Amino acid sequence: MAVAFYDLNSDAGLKNLDDYLLTRSYITGYQASKDDVTVYAALSKVPSSKYVNASRWFNHIDALLRISGVSAEGSGVTVEGCASIPEAAIATPPTADSRAAAADDDDDDVDLFGEETEEEKKAAEERAAAIKASAKKKESGKSSVLLDVKPWDDETDMKKLEESVRGVQMEGLLWGASKLVPVGYGIKKMQIMLTIVDDLVSVDDLIEEHLTAEPVNEYVQSCDIVAFNKI
Template identity: 80%
Template sequence: MAVSFANVNSEAGLKKLDEYLLTRSYITGYQASKDDLAAYSSFSAAPSSKYINVARWFSHIDALLRLSGVTAEGLGVKVESSAGPSASTPDVAEAPAADEDDDDDVDLFGEETEEEKKAAEERAAAAKASGKKKESGKSSVLLDVKPWDDETDMAKLEEAVRSVQMEGLFWGASKLVPVGYGIKKLQIMMTIVDDLVSVDTLIEDHLCAEPVSEYVQSCDIVAFNKIFCSYYSKLFCF
């Protein structure tokens, strides 16, 4: 089923998209797809840093396109243009497929505009002027934390999970998801500094060990995505 968004170049559209991406790494699914391309190409310029979730996603898709491209099909997405709903983009699933023989000649977004060139030059100049050492890589991780049974106090479970603190670990948004038979699991986002935090060690030595294990039966990784800081290091590199 296609996902629809208001004009992402407006304050209202950016706010809605920022809320949508609060607990998601991509527009649909757990990998970059043509849904992300459709949404990305609707931006007339890079989003403001105050929309932190949109800016994180935009930076990630921008880096993927420069490195290797995006090929996954996606579920379909519609984004209103500044002209209104009638100018919305077609479902990604309905977009014509490119001729496999002409892959090398495909330009997904047309020629780079003067504004895009200027923005790219400013980013490059800022990175060169900073003279800072390369920042450690960071990752965004979504965890499933499961309780022992339906009598487990989920508020205390979340409190116990968030009580785990270490350098390079930053807890984010969370929500309770029904599993069945009255049992709910906790889905929680976290950002880690790769050189400082091992997710496996965090789960085995902290989340599934005492005292947190009083509430937590098991903990699984749902999504694990690298955060590219090349263009927005000042915003997202802690």
Template identity: 65%
Template sequence: MAVTFGDLRTEAGLKALDEFISGKSYICCDQFTKDDVKVYAAISEKPSGDLYPNASQWYETVSAKLAPSFPGKAVGVSLGGQGYPAEAAPAVESKEAAGGDGDDDDDDLDLFGDETEEEKKAAEEREAAAKKSAKKKESGKSSVLMDVKPWDDETDMKKLEEAVRSIEMPGLLWGASKLVPVGYGIKKLQIMLTIVDDLVSVDNLIEEYLTVEPRNEHIQSCDIVAFNKI
């Protein structure tokens, strides 16, 4: 278990557990594991519902999980290198009595054994989902300056701009624009846009939206003038 709470027989330990378990059903968020059993066994009695409401609710949930097969508290487990016996625990046959060598090798309690393939797969999926979520949160933005060129001097530039701004998609925000003379009475539209990098590709925006029907009636071509990360 990656998280330790110190001595769970003290107020400080119970407070740490209560804060950590807030909003969770189990130590590992939504799955009952041997970590719950280890922490459960380190607590001498049910935490006060008034002082530690989250820890108290978690204790009841784990008690219900263990009750059918283990009527009493789990015993002989360790937390942070310290062992804590549980009250009203059922008798446990020693390894010597069972013909063993008496060496527990830190395997005092293992209700679940090694992780199954399903458990490993679920853990990998949770880790992948967490990484994906973190990546989305870190997704950057870019500021783009684009030239949109008409076919000729007879192109209605107002309708051209309306055609450009009519494109709406998640992660795309159109900004300021102006008409810039290019010669022979022809003007081009120079327009700013802000994009979320993971959601919008400028190349796709040009090839699949700006220069295809019906917008290509007004738009002859588009060029990226500047592209800056925000």
């Protein structure tokens, strides 16, 4: 059965992840897989050090992605967001009993408040349409990419280089962690992670039309794809 996590950028979601990783090195199986990349990409930042297991796991996956990428398929994982998660929630999908109980609660609500007004029906239809659109968007494939970004020379301001790269913003693009790597003769290159929605962003177009074009090319000489993994 595929593992599911909820609202990973909340304290409750991070605690669940931390508890889950207490006895595990990876999200599923005994090697890093695309399941780890999926959860990694869902986190907006490095987990706080108080979440020892989650922080340890995140840094390990981050290092793997920087060095060699992750290619194992994994067993399947789902990451969902929600407004709040009970402290007792665990990283597994809802049971059939809980879904049935929720359905019973919904029926009770209808009985209590009677027939819906036209405004309520319209609001319900709008919510349903929004949920459907959100679900459709979630079905879009995502990829995790590691880029090598090379400056012109050793006098290039690497801080401004990073700012100019991160300044490229578009729908379906999310910048991640970065670091400077010595190349030689005092020159450093920047390695940076990014997550893209495949239907919205092409990495080749991103490099050609934005990262090596004006005004970014004032600092960036070239960009190369180091690792590319489907999420």
